[in-house]
Amino acid sequence: MPTTVRAFGAHDVRQPLVPLTIERRDVGPHDVRLDILYCGICHSDMNYVGGAFGPLPASPLVPGHEIVGRVTETGSAVTRHRVGDLVGIGCMVNSCRRCENCRAGQEQYCLGGRTLVFGSPDPAEPGAHTQGGYSEAVVAPEDFVVRVPDGLDPAAAAPLLCAGITVYAPLRRYGAAPGSRVAIVGLGGLGHLGVKMARAMGAEVTVLSRSDRKRDDAEALGADHYAVTGDGSAFADLANTFDIVLSTVSAPISLKDHLGMLRLHGTLVSVGVTTQPMPLDVFPLLQNGRAYAGSLFGGIAETQEMLDFAAAHGVSADIELIAAQDINTAYERILASDVRHRFVIDGATFGGQSPDPSGLPRAAARGRR
Structure with missing residues (x-):
């Protein structure tokens, strides 16, 4: 019964x-x-x-x-x-x-x-x-x-x-590893695990946030760098820098600005869920052979691989x-x-x-x- x-x-x-x-x-x-x-x-x-x-x-x-x-x-x-x-x-x-x-x-x-x-x-x-x-x-x-x-x-x-598998799967798929540079957009439930997972994979990690409010938090989580994007200057300062930009926020972002931060053959991945449209200009994709991808969970x-990895690395x-x-x-x-x-x-x-x-x-x- x-x-x-x-x-x-x-x-x-x-x-x-x-x-x-x-x-x-x-x-x-x-x-x-x-x-x-x-x-x-x-x-x-x-x-x-x-x-x-x-x-x-x-x-x-x-x-x-x-x-x-x-x-x-x-x-x-x-x-x-x-x-x-x-x-x-x-x-x-x-x-x-x-x-x-x-x-x-x-x-x-x-x-x-x-x-x-x-x-x-x-x-x-x-x-x-x-x-x-x-x-x-x-x-x-x-x-x-x-x-x-x-x-x-x-x-x-x-x-x-x-949250763990949602960030782990694209980080693995798009090559987070020693020598790679990863930017995490947002530092909430998804973002804080993105920082931990990317660091455990050996990547150099930067947190991108609209304000300076979470800088200490990012440092405590193990991020190597922190950049404030609210005034737009970080997009120019960090142009052509990252192999992966992982957007974890549940709100629209400027795809053009974030794509511009990717180095040769880099990938911008959206994992945060938003029901609002985000216009995409193809030109930033053509430069540097960049890619824009979405990823669900896993x-x-x-x-199971993610859980075993997390246990092995204390994540x-x-x-x-x-x-x-x-x-x-x-x-x-x-x-x-x-x-x-x-x-x-x-x-x-x-x-x-x-x-x-x-x-x-x-x-x-x-x-x-």
Whole structure:
């Protein structure tokens, strides 16, 4: 029989998230069930709930796609995971598995339509939609569940399942390595992990920000340089400098100015989601043989590779741990840029329990790195 779990979700766009109960399906032969320990809050969650992507795909809708949990049940045919394993689920929980992109390990670009962890028609339950990680437990196919390596703080690892792979995949794809120069546009949830990942890959890293406000933060994260772009002078000063410019901001940027910062055969990559158009002039592309690319999150094998890399290099998110009852306040603080750098929900609090089994006061969880 399906299992009822407690969750937080929205009944309509631009409405507060509220406590809910939802049903999780039975564990099939190739499924695993996990109790959710932690779930990160991503700006894309807010875009769904806030209406930026249109009406809710399902009502109610439970967001959340940066999930870390413990396996509590496995299907009869499962071979990848065992009860007790610490695992993660990111942005998707299925794909067609047959198309060219899926066969290439790029399930995020599935031509048949990937199944997102929330808000997608659920192939395992005709007529139902998937529900995400703002909940006590989840059931998913074993092939879309990854191992969280020893050595990673489970709470600080949760944002790696979206933000981490979103910056890791293009940095790897476009050649971040010793001797390369990488610029990170923005220093939020994505940007701070972009700095950490690029540094761990051996690149020389510059943070580009519109003001001087985050200079000390960038230095603490390991950035080699910091440049203020608000007055436009940095675009001239740093022209023809970088191999990769990674834009992590959820707002339009001047493509012409940022393309001009690329050296020979450099690439500007957008990973921040904005629904506003950005005009593109082809001439800056022709100069220096530059390229402009977009990148979604990553495939399942890439995500596992990223987690293993993060564990080996000590990379995790800077987080503030919150109770589920504080989700709406967290959304407001994200909009006000009042977080360094990612909120993570303690899964023990979906039913109103004490959020920290150690008994430490909540303030002890702030600023975990």
